[in-house]
Amino acid sequence: MTASTVVHLLRHAEVHNPEGLLYGRLPGYHLSETGRSMADMVAKALSGRDITLVLCSPLERAQETAIPLADALGLTVRTDDRLLEAGNIFEGLALGAMFRVPRHYRHFWNPSKPSWGEPYVEIVRRMRSVIDDARAEARGHEAVLVSHQLPIWTIRQAAERRRLWHDPRRRQCALASVTSFTFDGDRLTSVGYSEPAGALLRPPGMDGRGRR
Numbered sequence: 001m002t003a004s005t006v007v008h009l010l011r012h013a014e015v016h017n018p019e020g021l022l023y024g025r026l027p028g029y030h031l032s033e034t035g036r037s038m039a040d041m042v043a044k045a046l047s048g049r050d051i052t053l054v055l056c057s058p059l060e061r062a063q064e065t066a067i068p069l070a071d072a073l074g075l076t077v078r079t080d081d082r083l084l085e086a087g088n089i090f091e092g093l094a095l096g097a098m099f100r101v102p103r104h105y106r107h108f109w110n111p112s113k114p115s116w117g118e119p120y121v122e123i124v125r126r127m128r129s130v131i132d133d134a135r136a137e138a139r140g141h142e143a144v145l146v147s148h149q150l151p152i153w154t155i156r157q158a159a160e161r162r163r164l165w166h167d168p169r170r171r172q173c174a175l176a177s178v179t180s181f182t183f184d185g186d187r188l189t190s191v192g193y194s195e196p197a198g199a200l201l202r203p204p205g206m207d208g209r210g211r212r
Contacts, residue, residue, distance in 0.1 A: 005142070006143070010042065011149055012146060013035035014038060035065070035176075038197035042197055052143065053134055053138045056145070063146075083151065084147075086151055087117050112163075156191060
């Protein structure tokens with residue numbers, strides 16, 4: 001009988017971003033007050049599960065989302081660069097500004113790659129690698145990996161054998177949401193999705209293209 005293992009991909013909670021910037025991998029962006037409440041709700045929702053491993057992106061917002069859960073479980077948070085936000089040449093700009101500046105148009109030549117940031121295939125490669133390692137370490141139990149919207153959605157697209165290019169407005173990956181990969185041995189058997197902090201989510205269009 002093979003061991004069943006679950007790897008949960010947790011998107012970080014809401015970030016304090018009053019300027020409305022696309023912050024990407026920039027340092028210094030922390031959870032908002034609502035974001036901290038979201039992290040606490042996730043910790044409460046998952047603390048009763050058989051989680052033996054918590055990994056997270058090194059960015060502050062991911063670590064601040066992971067810590068309440070790890071504390072509730074009595075675990076130590078470990079950072080892993082493979083869980084980083086996707087690279088994007090527009091980081092630091094106000095949302096929408098990239099579309100209003102003609103010199104930026106040259107970066108939009110190939111949306112299926114995408115030509116303005118880290119290639120989708122590279123995101124899949126690193127996310128698959130960290131998921132495989134987490135599955136091996138937590139075999140027979142559960143692991144939580146705290147990352148960002150685009151990496152989580154991209155690896156889900158790959159796992160479900162869908163094209164990687166997509167409309168960002170159609171991602172099912174809300175703030176503080178959990179995308180769960182269940183494995184029978186090394187074989188993926190199902191992908192689930194939940195929103196433990198759904199009661200705190202803002203109306204559609206308000207949780208921010210910059211709060212990735």
